[in-house]
Amino acid sequence: MLRLLVFCFFAFYGTMCQAAVDKIVPSGPAAQAILLAFAPEKVVALSNKLPADAAKFFPKRILDLPVVGQFYGSADLNLEELAKASPDMMVDLGESKESVFKDMERLSLKIGVPAVHIDAGLEQTPEMFRRLGKLLGKEEEGERFARQSAEIYARAKRIFAKAKAEKPKRLLYLLGQKGMNAAAKGSYHAQTIDMAGDNVAVMEDMSARGFGDPVDFERILLWDPDVVLFAPHSAYDEVKGSNVWAQLRAVREGRYYEIPSSPYNWVSFPPSINRYLGLIWLPKLLYPNEADYDLYEEIKAFYKTFYRYDLSLIEFNEMMKKAI
Numbered sequence: 001m002l003r004l005l006v007f008c009f010f011a012f013y014g015t016m017c018q019a020a021v022d023k024i025v026p027s028g029p030a031a032q033a034i035l036l037a038f039a040p041e042k043v044v045a046l047s048n049k050l051p052a053d054a055a056k057f058f059p060k061r062i063l064d065l066p067v068v069g070q071f072y073g074s075a076d077l078n079l080e081e082l083a084k085a086s087p088d089m090m091v092d093l094g095e096s097k098e099s100v101f102k103d104m105e106r107l108s109l110k111i112g113v114p115a116v117h118i119d120a121g122l123e124q125t126p127e128m129f130r131r132l133g134k135l136l137g138k139e140e141e142g143e144r145f146a147r148q149s150a151e152i153y154a155r156a157k158r159i160f161a162k163a164k165a166e167k168p169k170r171l172l173y174l175l176g177q178k179g180m181n182a183a184a185k186g187s188y189h190a191q192t193i194d195m196a197g198d199n200v201a202v203m204e205d206m207s208a209r210g211f212g213d214p215v216d217f218e219r220i221l222l223w224d225p226d227v228v229l230f231a232p233h234s235a236y237d238e239v240k241g242s243n244v245w246a247q248l249r250a251v252r253e254g255r256y257y258e259i260p261s262s263p264y265n266w267v268s269f270p271p272s273i274n275r276y277l278g279l280i281w282l283p284k285l286l287y288p289n290e291a292d293y294d295l296y297e298e299i300k301a302f303y304k305t306f307y308r309y310d311l312s313l314i315e316f317n318e319m320m321k322k323a324i
Helices: 029-038 052-057 079-085 100-111 125-136 139-166 188-196 217-223 275-286 295-306 313-319
Strands: 004-007 024-026 089-094 115-119 170-175 227-230 256-258
Touching: 024 029, 029 089, 029 125, 029 139, 079 100, 089 100, 089 125, 100 115, 115 125, 125 139, 139 188, 139 275, 139 295, 170 188, 170 217, 188 275, 275 295, 295 313
Parallel strands: 024 089, 089 115, 170 227, 227 256
Antiparallel strands: 004 115
């Protein structure tokens, strides 16, 4: 069940929630990607420095914001810098971990302002926008974001379900500089891949981090995927002409691609709204006969809503050079 968890802890556990929330800070990369799309005017600090690919999608005010670190992950939250930003609230959007109640309580006490968590899993994203809209006084925009993301999700789910009922593609998502890390089936960062086909990276022990789990080439050969997806800046460029990679059937048959990464990885990292670009791209890549829509027009519409950016055909074609 979707949960909106608002913790307003102050001295002696007294509570006092402000009526208006005008200044917010994301708790980490996933929340940051959503908040910069939905309410950039309210963001007063960043959890992480924006990647170079993202710079052109955001105004200078956003690029110049201080970086205060993150609560989960690297856990490098800088309380001094956070205090200087003077936020009304810290917002956590992402996976609802079992410890989230205690985590938010601890975070609220630590930073001295309310901490909010909203479940932002892949399927929960539309409802997350509705709840975020109510929280930030942007209900109309929340509904607009929710409707568009719900349409994208429903269409992708329908296409993938039909393919899985017939003959799903066997997929392998590889990360790391040498392509020797895999996104394990069932992991939070592999949700998009698991939805799109049969993720062959079955592992007993999987990492919760976004960089995948180490694998050796022999294991990749045994998995024998139909399609290999390389993370941005991974091993895609090394594969062509490589005698080693040519042992893999998908590579020999030319069915390997690099995931677009503008402004973020379209499939997994951060596990945020950028994954919905993957839900537009992957059906067209894997099951083109079922995906009867214009890929450019759909991607362009997404950029217009979520990044307030007019994506040109030239820019789109550049993104697709290694992706189609």
